[in-house]
Amino acid sequence: MSREVxxxxxxIAGITAASSLSESGSRVTLLEKEKYIGGHVKKWDRxxxxxxxxxxVLDWAEKSMSSDIEVLKEATITSIKREGDKFTVYIQxxxxxxxxxxxxxxxxxxxxxxxxxxxxxxxxxNVLTSADLEAIFREGKKIVTADGKTPRRVGIVHCVGSRDxxxxxxxxxxxxxxxxxxxxxxxxxxxxxxxxYGFYMDLRxxxxxxxxxxxxxxxxxxxxxxxxxxxxxxxxxxxxxxxKTEDTLTGKPLKMTVxxxxxxxxxxxxxxxxxxxxxxxxxxxxxxxxxxxxEHTQDNNTAIPGVFLTGALKGPTSIINSIADAxxxxxxxxxxxxxxx
Amino acid sequence: MKIEGKRxxxxxxxxxxxxxxxxxxxxxxxQNFFPGxxxxxxxxxxxxxxxxxxENPSHTTCSGIGYxxxxxxxxxxxxxxxxxxxxxxxxxxxxxxxxxxxxxxxYTEILETWHHFPEVEERVRKHLKNATGxxxxxxxxxxxxxxxxxxxxxxxxxxxxxRLINHITGKPLRAVEHIGCHYSRMFPIKGIxxxxxxxxxxxxxxxxxxxxxxxxxxRHCCGFGFRQYLIQANRGYSIACSKxxxxxxxxxxxxxxxxxxxxxxxxxxxxxxxxxxxxxITYGENxxxxxxxxxEELAGMILGYNPWDLGLQVHQVPVEPLLDKIGIPYxxxxxxxxxxxxxIGKPASPAFLKFL
Numbered sequence: 001m002s003r004e005v006x007x008x009x010x011x012i013a014g015i016t017a018a019s020s021l022s023e024s025g026s027r028v029t030l031l032e033k034e035k036y037i038g039g040h041v042k043k044w045d046r047x048x049x050x051x052x053x054x055x056x057v058l059d060w061a062e063k064s065m066s067s068d069i070e071v072l073k074e075a076t077i078t079s080i081k082r083e084g085d086k087f088t089v090y091i092q093x094x095x096x097x098x099x100x101x102x103x104x105x106x107x108x109x110x111x112x113x114x115x116x117x118x119x120x121x122x123x124x125x126n127v128l129t130s131a132d133l134e135a136i137f138r139e140g141k142k143i144v145t146a147d148g149k150t151p152r153r154v155g156i157v158h159c160v161g162s163r164d165x166x167x168x169x170x171x172x173x174x175x176x177x178x179x180x181x182x183x184x185x186x187x188x189x190x191x192x193x194x195x196x197y198g199f200y201m202d203l204r205x206x207x208x209x210x211x212x213x214x215x216x217x218x219x220x221x222x223x224x225x226x227x228x229x230x231x232x233x234x235x236x237x238x239x240x241x242x243x244k245t246e247d248t249l250t251g252k253p254l255k256m257t258v259x260x261x262x263x264x265x266x267x268x269x270x271x272x273x274x275x276x277x278x279x280x281x282x283x284x285x286x287x288x289x290x291x292x293x294x295e296h297t298q299d300n301n302t303a304i305p306g307v308f309l310t311g312a313l314k315g316p317t318s319i320i321n322s323i324a325d326a327x328x329x330x331x332x333x334x335x336x337x338x339x340x341x
Numbered sequence: 342m343k344i345e346g347k348r349x350x351x352x353x354x355x356x357x358x359x360x361x362x363x364x365x366x367x368x369x370x371x372q373n374f375f376p377g378x379x380x381x382x383x384x385x386x387x388x389x390x391x392x393x394x395x396e397n398p399s400h401t402t403c404s405g406i407g408y409x410x411x412x413x414x415x416x417x418x419x420x421x422x423x424x425x426x427x428x429x430x431x432x433x434x435x436x437x438x439x440x441x442x443x444x445x446x447x448y449t450e451i452l453e454t455w456h457h458f459p460e461v462e463e464r465v466r467k468h469l470k471n472a473t474g475x476x477x478x479x480x481x482x483x484x485x486x487x488x489x490x491x492x493x494x495x496x497x498x499x500x501x502x503x504r505l506i507n508h509i510t511g512k513p514l515r516a517v518e519h520i521g522c523h524y525s526r527m528f529p530i531k532g533i534x535x536x537x538x539x540x541x542x543x544x545x546x547x548x549x550x551x552x553x554x555x556x557x558x559x560r561h562c563c564g565f566g567f568r569q570y571l572i573q574a575n576r577g578y579s580i581a582c583s584k585x586x587x588x589x590x591x592x593x594x595x596x597x598x599x600x601x602x603x604x605x606x607x608x609x610x611x612x613x614x615x616x617x618x619x620x621x622i623t624y625g626e627n628x629x630x631x632x633x634x635x636x637e638e639l640a641g642m643i644l645g646y647n648p649w650d651l652g653l654q655v656h657q658v659p660v661e662p663l664l665d666k667i668g669i670p671y672x673x674x675x676x677x678x679x680x681x682x683x684x685i686g687k688p689a690s691p692a693f694l695k696f697l
């Protein structure tokens with residue numbers, strides 16, 4: 001099977017790159033390891049900062065895909081070979097796919113919160129991750145404690161697995177801060193009588209309308225933000241969670257109990273990204289994410305002609321930026337295809 | 342609580358523990374605090390487990406307390422530890438077993454330092470050579486004595502006469518475990534079970550029939566914390582730490598507390614008396630305290646040793662309620678008689694804490 005471009009990864013970046021390439025006349029194959037395309041966005045309920053349903057964005061992306069794009073799901077790549085300007089991607093239990101260019105869009109994985117052992121995820125019954133909470137919202141379930149009760153207090157811990165030398169991740173995952181603010185508001189929307197506390201180091205409200213959302217969280221919803229890193233959690237006899245932290249604005253140690261604790265998990269490079277990087281001989285940075293040719297001027301190109309990078313495999317990014325990056329990648333691919341004739 | 346979550350962590354934090362031929366280094370303070378513990382450890386290894394264990398009378402302090410109190414420089418501590426290594430090397434041993442948690446932590450810190458900075462090791466070798474003429478090999482294996490009891494916990498159980506079961510109710514005894522900070526908090530990978538959910542003591546308790554309580558202040562300091570106690574003005578903080586733990590564990594009604602550090606059993610035991618005198622509070626049943634044990638004492642109890650040979654009579658919190666629950670026979674009249682049969686003295690009865 002011969003196509004012009006092979007896009008690997010069917011998340012929002014991969015879908016957008018495939019659509020943009022197809023729109024501009026390339027014949028595209030999209031390879032996805034899962035049974036479905038949509039990546040992480042498919043697992044999210046609503047998006048910051050506007051609370052728009054995530055499936056609206058995904059629907060738009062999927063509708064943008066022309067029927068000419070060949071989508072291969074459950075595609076496990078076993079090897080990639082390059083001969084001149086031609087790439088051959090070998091797939092387990094399937095025919096190999098060939099093309100003149102490859103776009104890697106294998107994204108990220110969420111940090112495994114169990115690695116922050118002191119927070120007790122996977123041990124204490126009332127400790128969840130932001131992804132667990134999003135699944136609760138998406139499935140229309142109620143936020144309840146392990147005993148089925150409405151929580152009176154919910155704590156949200158920021159920077160779990162990000163900006164944390166102890167777990168080897170010094171980088172910021174960018175979108176967790178605003179996700180935490182969004183989820184805090186969403187909790188208040190469904191549980192107005194519940195007190196919500198966010199424990200943060202910094203609130204990095206870097207993008208448009210983020211700061212406004214943070215203000216809204218405090219002014220309209222009465223959410224408490226405490227500047228302090230949670231040092232440890234323990235389970236009380238009633239399975240509520242005892243938190244120890246420091247309120248660094250008042251300079252006092254703080255010990256409090258919450259009924260449910262949410263851990264805002266950050267990004268880590270995906271296993272698939274590392275695997276493909278190894279197959280292709282691509283470089284990764286200190287943070288484990290892939291390095292492009294030049295982070296300012298050639299951020300979609302790699303040292304290998306015909307291999308392009310897009311989306312969160314280069315580091316944490318938002319959906320908005322992933323879409324923009326994917327379109328930029330498509331343009332770079334077109335320039336390359338034209339150059340090789 | 343999802344126990345499978347803990348089990349996953351326990352699997353990740355395992356380590357090599359030498360199986361025989363130990364060069365044993367004692368603690369500076371344990372023979373005063375709980376005088377039967379080290380003797381019991383040696384007895385178990387020699388008589389029950391049939392192991393080769395050797396100690397050298399020329400062994401000195403490792404200087405760990407001074408180091409952690411900022412009165413001994415690291416350079417000095419390293420040279421003193423190098424001398425212990427030299428004693429081990431001269432005796433023909435390669436496996437070091439420490440009685441003290443702070444020694445274990447300091448030895449580990451020094452070995453890690455030398456691993457990452459070989460030039461420091463070379464410098465210390467010169468210091469030792471200049472000062473004593475001695476040379477040394479670093480140990481092949483460094484284990485804390487509780488690691489060794491943990492390693493042979495199954496064998497101790499199989500050779501033991503008793504289980505941690507309430508012989509009247511038939512229910513497992515409920516235990517609080519408390520590891521010393523310098524066991525795995527400095528280097529989690531060097532401790533069985535890691536730092537957050539340590540397994541070294543839990544493994545013994547479970548193997549010997551008991552069950553472990555996970556209470557909210559499980560990780561909190563025992564109250565020793567070196568500067569909290571060594572600096573007299575800070576002792577209020579020391580007792581406050583211990584009280585915080587007792588208040589937190591009390592609702593779970595523990596039958597005993599198990600420790601693997603010199604300081605923890607000392608403070609968790611003695612401060613129960615002090616708190617009872619200050620506040621009139623007792624934490625055990627019927628006016629008693631919660632018995633506090635070292636792992637050697639507990640292993641000795643499982644093996645059916647005479648409680649007074651284990652040194653349990655020097656505990657401030659009486660252990661008799663625990664002995665009664667397990668069904669361990671004891672002669673109350675000989676509690677305060679020494680090995681020569683002479684009366685060794687008896688503490689004055691506290692005002693609130695029941696004492697036998």
